[in-house]
Amino acid sequence: GAVVSQHPSRVICKSGTSVKIECRSLDFQATTMFWYRQFPKQSLMLMATSNEGSKATYEQGVEKDKFLINHASLTLSTLTVTSAHPEDSSFYICSAGQGYVTDTQYFGPGTRLTVL
């Protein structure tokens, strides 16, 4: 299957700072990538859809000014958590697909964010 990577795998930051998470499709081009958040013992919740060359589409209740998404190329999308607070501590996961008719989404390994 296709490979999606994320960097960093884990990050600890102080409250008020910003953190950038990268999502890369390693062996295919992805016009669309998705960002999910997962709190302990809960399922994945979609945050936003990242479209190459255009603005991201955010799910209801997700603050677009707090979670900045940039999809500058067909293999890279970034999620920046601005002015992070302890409640933003979570497991952030991206996914990407090749955009074919029977598109299968492949997931990155996730990034564990801890805000102190």
Added chain:
Amino acid sequence: DAKTTQPPSMDCAEGRAANLPCNHSTISGNEYVYWYRQIHSQGPQYIIHGLKNNETNEMASLIITEDRKSSTLILPHATLRDTAVYYCIVRTPQGAQKLVFGQGTRLTINP
């Protein structure tokens, strides 16, 4: 996308077949059934998907009932590494469509 219902947890002995059920009674004619699993602290892993015919790959088999209202994921010889949360998701395959995750089934493989 149609809603799915899965048992919250299941246990299976190592070496035996693990059969995970999923109900999707409101599935539409053009919606596929996808299965993913998530091992603790990792991103979800794609397992298999199908429309109406049974499917098999190196990881698992997918059995879809004739009326397509339910399906079963079969892990033929479960190992301890198969312990994970398994998600059954129904969606249309058009373009790049988002996945909506339910609570899934927590499968525990016992030695």
